[in-house]
Amino acid sequence: MTDVAGNTGQAGATYFDNVPYDIDLVRPTATITLADSALTVGETTTVTFAFSEPVTGFTRDDVVLANGTLGDPTTHDNGRTWTATLTPTAxxxxxxxxxRVNxxxxxxxxGNTGTATASSANYTVDTRPANTAGPTATITLADTSLTVGETTVVTFAFSETVTDFTRDDIVLTDANGMLGPLTANADGKTWTAPFTPTANVEDASNTISVNLAGVRNTAG
Structure with a gap:
């Protein structure tokens, strides 16, 4: 090898110039968690935004949420983890x-910007006043005029998602019949059961009732 002045390189000598450099083409992602995911009257909760690496530019304007307001996010580890207070709507x-975070x-x-959105798991809000009634129910029969050999389907439709509803909550004192197993719909609001009237009975005033004290909504 010869330079422009005609000088040849030293025989057998090899020199390397090591210039270190970094490559980072990975975009930041985020995980969102709530300390309390079932918010009721008077409660607030802490929302944690955990990014995959430290980030800048994160503000409340990047956050989309429903049925609540969020305080300004703050970080205590140089931009990797941020927290903010969520106050549910009354x-x-x-x-x-x-x-969700944009x-x-x-x-x-x-200098890599994120892409798409990150979303938290579901949370519930029930901030109705203490004197507000809890879940209600509507009970309907597919057939309201039962004769010999007939059965019908009874539907129990609640005003909201409920738990703890069992056949023990159903009152058949004035029903003149027996109720079969309850089948829950996937929405958590609707149940059905077959109803078989008592034999050798004629009665025009029959009712099926639900003891609502035995069921509760998702907020308790």
């Missing part, structure tokens, strides 16, 4: 809510 029942609004230290 006088609301909402069983399906999520918090990741295009945040940037890592290498």
């Amino acid at each position: 006088n609301v029942y909402a069983g399906a809510n999520t918090i 990741l295009t609004g945040v940037t890592d230290i290498a």
Whole structure:
């Protein structure tokens, strides 16, 4: 090898110039968690936004949420983990809510912006006043005029998602019949059961009731 002045390189000598450099093409992602996912009257909760790496540019404007307001996010570990206080909206029942972050609004230290959104798991809000009635139910029969050999389907439709509803909560004292097994719909609000009238009976005034004290909504 010869330079422009005609000097040849030293025989057998090899020199390397090591110039270190970094490559970071990975976009930041986020995980969102709530300390309490069932919010009731007077409660607040802490929302944690855990990014895959430290980020800048993250503000409340990057957050989309339902049935509540969020305080300003703060970080205590140089931008990797952020927390904010969520205050639920008053006088609301909402069983399906999520918090989402628009990741295009945040940037890592290498200058990569996020993409798409990150979403929390579902949380519920029930901030109705204490004197507000809990879940209610509507009971209907597919056939309201039963004769010999007939059965019918009874539907129990609640005003909201409930738990703890069993056949023990059903009152058949004035029903003149027997109820079969309850089948729950996937929505958590509707149950059905077959009803078989008592034999050798004629009665025009029959009712099926539900003891609502035995069921509760998702907020308790």
